[in-house]
Amino acid sequence: MSSHDEHHGASLRTYLVIFGSLLALTGLTVWVAFHDFGSFNTPLALVIAGVKGTLVVLYFMHVRYNSRLVWVFAAAGFLWLMILFGFTFSDYLTRDAAEATVQDVPAWPTR
Amino acid sequence: MSAQATSAAEPQRNYLNADYGIKSWLLTTDHKRIGLMYLLTMTLFFFLGGAFAVAIRLELATPHGDLVESETYNKLFTMHGVIMIFFFLIPSIPAVLGNFLLPLMLGARDLAFPRLNLLTWYLFTIGGVFTLYAVVSGGVDTGWTFYTPYSSTYANTHVIATALGVFITGFSSILTGLNFIVTTHKMRAPGLTWFRLPLFVWAHYATSLIQILGTPVLATAILLVGIERLFGVGIFDPKLGGDPVLFQHLFWFYSHPAVYIMILPSMGVISELISTFARKRVFGYSFIAMSSLAIAILGFFVWGHHMFVSGQSVYAGVVFSLLSMLVAVPSAVKVFNWTATLYKGSIQFSTPMIYALGFLGLFTIGGLTGLFLATLAVDVHVHDTYFVVAHFHYIMVGGALMAYLGGLHFWWPKITGRMYPEFLGKISAVIIFLGFNLTFFPQFLLGYLGMPRRYHVYPDEFQVLNVLSSAGASILGLGYLIPMAYLVWSLKYGKRAPSNPWRASGLEWTTPSPPATFNFDRTPVVTTEAYHYSEELGAPRTGTDVREVEIV
Ligand SMILES: [Cu+2]
Numbered sequence: 150m151s152s153h154d155e156h157h158g159a160s161l162r163t164y165l166v167i168f169g170s171l172l173a174l175t176g177l178t179v180w181v182a183f184h185d186f187g188s189f190n191t192p193l194a195l196v197i198a199g200v201k202g203t204l205v206v207l208y209f210m211h212v213r214y215n216s217r218l219v220w221v222f223a224a225a226g227f228l229w230l231m232i233l234f235g236f237t238f239s240d241y242l243t244r245d246a247a248e249a250t251v252q253d254v255p256a257w258p259t260r
Numbered sequence: 261m262s263a264q265a266t267s268a269a270e271p272q273r274n275y276l277n278a279d280y281g282i283k284s285w286l287l288t289t290d291h292k293r294i295g296l297m298y299l300l301t302m303t304l305f306f307f308l309g310g311a312f313a314v315a316i317r318l319e320l321a322t323p324h325g326d327l328v329e330s331e332t333y334n335k336l337f338t339m340h341g342v343i344m345i346f347f348f349l350i351p352s353i354p355a356v357l358g359n360f361l362l363p364l365m366l367g368a369r370d371l372a373f374p375r376l377n378l379l380t381w382y383l384f385t386i387g388g389v390f391t392l393y394a395v396v397s398g399g400v401d402t403g404w405t406f407y408t409p410y411s412s413t414y415a416n417t418h419v420i421a422t423a424l425g426v427f428i429t430g431f432s433s434i435l436t437g438l439n440f441i442v443t444t445h446k447m448r449a450p451g452l453t454w455f456r457l458p459l460f461v462w463a464h465y466a467t468s469l470i471q472i473l474g475t476p477v478l479a480t481a482i483l484l485v486g487i488e489r490l491f492g493v494g495i496f497d498p499k500l501g502g503d504p505v506l507f508q509h510l511f512w513f514y515s516h517p518a519v520y521i522m523i524l525p526s527m528g529v530i531s532e533l534i535s536t537f538a539r540k541r542v543f544g545y546s547f548i549a550m551s552s553l554a555i556a557i558l559g560f561f562v563w564g565h566h567m568f569v570s571g572q573s574v575y576a577g578v579v580f581s582l583l584s585m586l587v588a589v590p591s592a593v594k595v596f597n598w599t600a601t602l603y604k605g606s607i608q609f610s611t612p613m614i615y616a617l618g619f620l621g622l623f624t625i626g627g628l629t630g631l632f633l634a635t636l637a638v639d640v641h642v643h644d645t646y647f648v649v650a651h652f653h654y655i656m657v658g659g660a661l662m663a664y665l666g667g668l669h670f671w672w673p674k675i676t677g678r679m680y681p682e683f684l685g686k687i688s689a690v691i692i693f694l695g696f697n698l699t700f701f702p703q704f705l706l707g708y709l710g711m712p713r714r715y716h717v718y719p720d721e722f723q724v725l726n727v728l729s730s731a732g733a734s735i736l737g738l739g740y741l742i743p744m745a746y747l748v749w750s751l752k753y754g755k756r757a758p759s760n761p762w763r764a765s766g767l768e769w770t771t772p773s774p775p776a777t778f779n780f781d782r783t784p785v786v787t788t789e790a791y792h793y794s795e796e797l798g799a800p801r802t803g804t805d806v807r808e809v810e811i812v
Contacts, residue, residue: 218445229473232560237509240564240576 289374295360312340333716334401341404353525364768367449387429394418408496408507437471451786463528466552478514512563526663537613538605541791544597551590584634611685615666622658647707673757692739698732
């Protein structure tokens with residue numbers, strides 16, 4: 150396993166650009182919050198937050214300038230979050246359907 | 261474990277006699293000393309958790325609640341579970357044997373982050389102190405699972421103190437996992453490629469992945485209970501718009517994989533024991549290595565099997581049931597490969613091997629009854645009965661604890677520089693095996709007959725099986741006290757151990773017993789695979805067949 154001593158981080162300019170974009174995206178979040186997009190309200194907020202988070206991870210946390218191995222581990226964290234959300238929603242999103250099935254069962258015969 | 265106990269003039273300078281005094285232990289960054297500190301702390305927790313088990317089994321000897329009240333009984337099984345799971349089983353093998361052995365097996369001088377390693381012991385101990393505070397100040401009665409809404413709304417015991425203890429000790433677990441992963445990636449000796457690693461290392465690598473990916477979710481769940489309890493924020497309470505079942509999702513997302521945090525390291529130990537005492541290379545090395553990773557990953561897709569009757573949707577139940585069946589496959593792969601390793605091996609029934617063979621049988625029973633429970637319809641019948649209790653004790657005690665004791669005996673000469681008395685070792689291993697089965701096999705029958713867990717008053721017809729179980733528990737308890745006594749005795753009076761008493765092939769056996777502070781005088785170069793046993797078919801056991809290590 151060779152250690153790679155390439156540039157560990159970005160220039161001050163890059164940091165300032167990223168900082169600026171994070172501020173701009175925060176402004177966007179505020180703007181979006183004051184307008185009604187119907188069912189897109191939450192997805193929009195989540196997408197903006199996701200972009201901001203990705204920028205922080207890639208630049209401020211230096212993942213972009215690290216080895217593939219670090220990428221894999223960083224990605225694994227998000228993949229596992231998706232497992233948690235995905236399978237939890239496999240319960241919540243099918244609760245009603247399940248209830249319908251239970252009601253379909255004929256009533257217990259009574260004497 | 262104190263310095264005095266081992267100070268009787270060791271022949272060479274080693275990690276134990278390198279320095280004396282309390283500070284040289286409390287401020288040490290030596291992975292071997294930290295492993296020993298864990299051993300001492302965890303042994304205390306083990307006997308405390310065991311004391312609660314004694315009280316439980318005493319109470320259950322009669323069908324009436326004549327020893328303790330219902331509230332007290334609830335506290336007894338809660339404290340037993342919390343202490344045994346979070347303060348003994350989860351850290352046991354990684355924190356003691358893993359800490360001690362991982363750098364030795366990798367040919368490294370220490371773990372990648374020695375100070376972080378020391379921090380984990382302090383976090384573990386601080387977490388333990390919070391839990392002990394909860395014990396002495398009146399206990400906690402939620403069950404080790406802390407289910408809401410009882411834990412968040414109704415329980416009036418020390419939920420917060422206990423939960424905080426578990427929360428803090430979780431960080432110890434996360435940081436240990438991080439340390440092991442970085443060490444395995446970055447500090448392998450020259451020539452030690454991934455597929456030359458001992459299976460013990462593979463198992464710990466897989467365990468570490470679970471610790472890092474799962475434990476934060478437990479911390480989240482516990483934190484949310486605390487927030488709801490203290491500030492009335494609606495997360496689990498339906499009155500405040502929450503959902504109690506959400507807690508079960510979060511809790512089991514960690515706590516099912518946590519079972520693999522307990523069992524994967526023990527599988528690593530078993531691979532080492534079986535190959536050494538069958539004097540054969542492990543059959544299907546890469547299958548065992550990969551099945552560890554498969555268990556670590558698949559183990560995250562099955563947590564809903566704890567919630568079949570909790571109001572989880574039927575469709576989620578079906579999916580989780582199927583996936584739970586799937587995770588049995590890699591475990592079975594391991595069991596078959598170990599059995600194949602024994603085939604035509606030149607088997608030696610030393611104490612560690614007796615533990616390993618015990619593990620094989622008990623883990624198989626525990627695993628197969630897990631399949632009963634993963635089956636949706638059967639689970640409706642045996643859910644929350646003693647069948648479940650028996651099942652997970654076969655995995656955790658019959659599996660993880662047997663392997664821990666086997667590994668402790670196997671590496672005891674390396675850790676302490678002393679041999680334990682072999683005859684007593686064999687006797688107590690057999691006593692533990694018999695006592696264990698007498699304790700927990702009747703519980704399968706009790707559960708199948710319908711005795712629910714967590715009750716201390718039960719119908720008269722269940723008494724015979726309960727008395728059998730309590731009798732077995734007393735034998736089991738005796739079985740644990742004997743090794744405790746002779747291992748301590750051996751520190752001063754045991755025969756001095758040679759560097760490789762078992763003529764095993766691991767890199768750790770090329771160091772003196774006990775090893776020097778920095779393990780290796782010079783970095784070893786590895787030129788062969790693990791389990792390099794030359795005498796395959798029962799040739800006479802003479803000479804050494806240590807893995808070749810060139811000194812550069
Ligand atoms: Cu489970």
